[in-house]
Amino acid sequence: MNRVVVTGLGVVSPVGNDVESFWHALCTGTCGIGPITRFDTTDFKVKIAGEVRNFDPKQYMDKLDILHSDIYTQFAMAAACQAMFDSRLASEIDPERIGVYIGTGIGGIATFMAEHQKLLERGPRRVSPFFIPMMIANMASSMIAMRFGCKGPAMPMVTACASGSNAIGEAMRLIRHGYADAMIAGGAEATVNALAAAGFSNMQALSASSDPYQASLPFDRRRTGFVMGEGAGVLVLEEYEHAKARGAKIYAELTGYGSTCDAYHMTSPDPTAAEGARAIADAWHETGILTDRVYFNAHGTGTPMNDRVETLAIKRALGEELAHKLLISSTKSMTGHMLGAAGGAEAVACVLALRDGIAPPTIGLQEPDPDCDLNYVPLEAQKQEFDVALSSSLGFGGHNACLAFRKIGGGRDA
Numbered sequence: 339m340n341r342v343v344v345t346g347l348g349v350v351s352p353v354g355n356d357v358e359s360f361w362h363a364l365c366t367g368t369c370g371i372g373p374i375t376r377f378d379t380t381d382f383k384v385k386i387a388g389e390v391r392n393f394d395p396k397q398y399m400d401k402l403d404i405l406h407s408d409i410y411t412q413f414a415m416a417a418a419c420q421a422m423f424d425s426r427l428a429s430e431i432d433p434e435r436i437g438v439y440i441g442t443g444i445g446g447i448a449t450f451m452a453e454h455q456k457l458l459e460r461g462p463r464r465v466s467p468f469f470i471p472m473m474i475a476n477m478a479s480s481m482i483a484m485r486f487g488c489k490g491p492a493m494p495m496v497t498a499c500a501s502g503s504n505a506i507g508e509a510m511r512l513i514r515h516g517y518a519d520a521m522i523a524g525g526a527e528a529t530v531n532a533l534a535a536a537g538f539s540n541m542q543a544l545s546a547s548s549d550p551y552q553a554s555l556p557f558d559r560r561r562t563g564f565v566m567g568e569g570a571g572v573l574v575l576e577e578y579e580h581a582k583a584r585g586a587k588i589y590a591e592l593t594g595y596g597s598t599c600d601a602y603h604m605t606s607p608d609p610t611a612a613e614g615a616r617a618i619a620d621a622w623h624e625t626g627i628l629t630d631r632v633y634f635n636a637h638g639t640g641t642p643m644n645d646r647v648e649t650l651a652i653k654r655a656l657g658e659e660l661a662h663k664l665l666i667s668s669t670k671s672m673t674g675h676m677l678g679a680a681g682g683a684e685a686v687a688c689v690l691a692l693r694d695g696i697a698p699p700t701i702g703l704q705e706p707d708p709d710c711d712l713n714y715v716p717l718e719a720q721k722q723e724f725d726v727a728l729s730s731s732l733g734f735g736g737h738n739a740c741l742a743f744r745k746i747g748g749g750r751d752a
Contacts (some may be wrong), residue, residue, distance in 0.1 A: 339514045343583050343746065344589040346425025346574030346713035347686050348417035348524075351387035352567050352673050357418060360683070361690045364669055364698040365719045371550040371565050371674050377532040384539050385548045387530045388567030388674025398633045406468045407481060408446030410570075413679070414526035415485065417570035422560075425574040427520060428486055428634070430584050433440075437490030438479045439509040439516050440572070441501025441525040443678030443733070445475035445494075446536070451533050478526050490518045498733030500597075501525050502571060502681025503741055507595035509575050524682030525571035534535045538566065539603065543641060555702045556638035556668035557645045559708040564639040567674030571682025573689070589689045590727075593627075594742030596620030605734050607647045614647065615654035617738040618730060622656060625742040629725040630663040633691045635684045636714070637732045638700065639666025639675050644732065648711045665697040665722060667715040672701055681731040685741055688727035692745045 349356065352370030353363035363370065371388045379385050394406050395412040398419045402413065409739035418440075422428055427436075449472040456464045471477055475494045483492040491512060495505040502525020509523035538544045545563040555561040581588055596617035602608040637648055653661045669687050670676075674685055693696060696719050703716035729741045 340580035342510045342513045342575050342592045343577045343578050343581050344689055345571050345586045346421035348420030348572040349686050350413045350416050351569040365696050367699045367701045376530050381399040383546045384535050386542050386550050388521045390569050408449040408472045410526045410528035411478045413570035414440050417572035418482045418522050421572045421574045431730050433487045433489045435519040436488045437521050438483045438488050438492040439523045440478040441495035441505035441678050442475050443498045443501050446473035449473045479666045497737040499677050500731040500733035500737040500739040501678035503731035503739035510592050513577050520576040525679040526570035527677040527679040530568050530570045554640050554671050556640045556671050558703050559707040561640040565674035567676040569676050571686045572680050588746050590692050590743045591746055593711045593744045594621035594624035596740040598738045600736030602736050611647045611651035614651035614738045617740045618655035621740040621742040631725045633662050633690050633697050633724045633727040634664045634666040635729040636666050636668045638670050646709045665715055666712055667698050667700045685730045688729045688743050692724050692727050
């Protein structure tokens with residue numbers, strides 16, 4: 339099978355709208371959560387979110403495309419443009435050998451809300467003819483494919499909060515088995531709006547804290563729910579020999595992927611953690627490296643059930659001894675939960691953790707839950723050289739996905 343490497347990165351997030359500002363913010367423990375500005379929260383229990391700030395789609399799209407796209411597509415396009423520029427791949431690949439997989443949990447919900455309001459207030463004739471294409475979940479992949487002339491497979495992955503990770507993992511498999519030489523893959527989401535906030539809040543999934551520093555508290559005994567975030571994270575994946583032949587900058591190798599389903603409940607994880615553990619174990623064993631120098635980017639949402647079950651899943655997958663040696667963190671403590679974009683952004687964080695030998699912190703972790711007894715890198719980043727980085731994503735519907743990256747270098751790559 340072909341080897342798959344990462345040659346480009348792009349990100350839009352609540353802590354930075356490009357890769358290096360995003361990474362600097364994570365390493366310094368910068369909180370991107372703040373008061374919601376997108377809608378009036380007077381009647382809402384939820385007052386804060388991880389909003390993308392100072393985002394200008396005109397840097398990446400022309401005026402007409404902006405008018406005809408939902409903000410989740412704009413986030414995706416921005417991250418994809420960054421990643422493609424970083425990779426310098428655009429002019430060096432057969433258009434039929436590159437595709438696009440962009441995951442999203444919900445898609446164009448902001449467009450849905452705006453057009454539904456038009457329908458109620460002004461009648462059916464005022465609904466935009468672009469309503470449907472702007473709203474549907476495949477449009478980010480489609481518009482990115484059009485932008486870069488990608489004529490290989492292009493589609494969305496819709497597995498709730500695992501969407502971004504599933505998109506990257508399935509893209510890896512395409513390259514491994516020879517169906518593509520490169521893929522633009524990741525996730526995007528834009529759900530900081532009244533309807534999403536009401537829905538998540540009424541199912542008691544969100545933290546009701548109004549303090550940005552005491553709201554997203556993964557693995558802390560005081561945690562009460564997640565904080566909504568938004569943005570996009572995109573990787574350019576490339577077949578190793580193709581990348582090597584053109585002298586590409588290679589960040590890391592994507593070596594493992596696990597994907598399972600709990601088949602248990604619409605929103606709650608299986609308390610036995612069996613399938614979450616299997617996804618992690620599959621990614622780990624596929625990597626085929628014996629090392630304890632591992633960074634683990636946890637799903638770590640800050641909901642009472644998720645963090646306890648994820649801790650158990652890590653132990654079941656890797657064994658108690660190795661699990662206690664890992665440096666594990668939840669970057670959602672800083673970004674909030676970016677939902678379908680989370681897996682993409684957190685994959686970027688894993689690649690950079692390998693590059694720089696830094697595990698970002700879990701900020702706010704001041705009172706560890708006794709049931710979450712692993713090293714979750716509380717409060718401050720920790721420096722350590724890593725051989726492998728794992729990223730875990732768990733989604734509503736029982737979807738579990740795990741990605742494994744390894745550092746490029748040494749005898750295997752000579």
